Amino acid sequence: HQVLRIRTKNEEEVKQLQLLESLEHLQLDFWINPSAPALPVDVRIPAVSVQSVKAFLESQGIQYSILIEDLQDVLDKEKQDMVESAQRQRSSSSFDFGAYHTLDDINAELDHLASEYSFVEKIQIGESYEKRPLYVLKFSTGGSKRPAIWLDAGIHSREWVTQASALWIANKIASDYGTDESITSLLDKMDLFLLPVANPDGFVYTHTTNRMWRKTRSKIPGSICVGVDPNRNWDAGFGGPGASNNPCSESYHGPSANSEVEVKSVVDFIKNHGNFKAFLTLHSYSQLLMYPYGYKCTRPDDYAELESLGRAAASSIRSLYGTTFQVGTICKTIYQASGGSIDWSYDNGIKYSFAFELRDTGRYGFLLPANQILPAAKETWLGLKRIMEHVRDKSS
């Protein structure tokens, strides 16, 4: 079937078309009926009548053009579009962000996000001790090595609300780019790198064997105990107070700084990139928003700005459900702890270094009910966004 657009020059031609319209055996379907010379006439012509209608128009000197060469093609494409869209709808709503997932399911969702959004890319920055890939989502709308923000979750594997929140946040950022002013202006100026499962070996172990596992799963020479606390393993006051030299301890710092491949991979990535402006990390539980230092109890040079920004972020968090986060340095707020990631990032020139401890304050602790994942993710996102907006404004 073809669709023609006919341009009549005078009343006489309009009358001819009206005559054509009356010939029912042609089975013409006028999308725009002939009425006045100034208006175009669109008509769908069944295949069998196409030649004779065209012959008629040409013999009358009536001008026409082909609007749609092959209507079936158009219909087929449209149907395909609709099927694909429905599939996307189904598959994007088939990942339940309000539930806890296995590592395989999380990795599948990362693939899905990367395939659905052109500015989202899944990259591998290394491998865990047990050879699982360390996947990072890169959010970049262009440029070349734009100033960047780092966000990680799940470095302590039992803190399940953090990996879950990171997934929701990834989807939030991807789906709101282009409609949310803040996210759009952020990604138009900066890149974001998100590592949702920083300790995949530990995470799998919490699913298969011990829900309370915190550390990596590396074998320690000379010990029957397994694993290093990855947040005592960074090169910042390494081996100092607040970390244990006992391999069987939950806060064992490891044989040397960066001994854990999960830590080294991130360090190398960030150093090679060279243009990170913020380093943000998610933990649970306690509802705290902290900045350096942990390895020493003195204030960082940027204390005033970080304290002020921290308070603003905590205020944003509280605005949603009334959840209160305490703000302060690691050392004053929770304990002195050496070898931590945000101390390393700060001492390596990444000023905006913050560690979040998400819900709750101890009623469920690590075993936060799944129905609190979305509230936790949403309120945390407001705090992160507040910080990112500040970083964006200071980086331009």
Place this chain on the structure above:
Amino acid sequence: RAMELPPGHFPAARAAALAVGYLRYLRGGPSSGLQLRELRRARLQDIDDVGHKYYLELELEDVLDKDRTVSCTAEVLYQLGSKSSAPDVQLTVQGELRSTEEADQEFYNRIRSLEKELVAENIPDSHGNVPPELEPIHLLAWAASGYVIWQNSTENTKFHLAQVKHVKQVKRNDEDLQFDFVVLLHEMVSQEVLPWEVTLLWHPQRGARVPQSRAMGAGS
């Protein structure tokens, strides 16, 4: 002579957690659970040859009825050099939370009439679920843990109940209910998760008592 402490800093937070643990033991039952809503104020007094005394003003809520709160003033004394005796806690609670008499009695009757002794594991489960019929057991474990937390806390520890690994009811000839728990306590400073065996006796009028408790072997 008492120094003002920032409520958001850890020394005050640790003392508050201890006070709340103790209060949970005193007041705990199957139908209510006290939780810290806010630490309003904290002061510290260093008493020569005695120890460190914390003066705390707390606002508490019942996890099952969050619209109401009560105030509590607490004095927590960590005794000098004492590894074997529990910190001394003195509390005054102002105000009343909702009465749990009816719910407590209902629970008591339900458990007493069970043919087979109650046994359960992993409360909450890995996903944070607690089946509604086990919520009272969860709250009793909270009371039992409160005792252990009170007895074993120092200025360098902050304990929370991480999970009830196992619970077994033990039928008794007297009127108390007895539950033998294995609880996992999360200690925040060392980040260790420590298994403890705790026996809890409970009666609607007599409340909770822990006749025995012990730390289990290393590793879980």
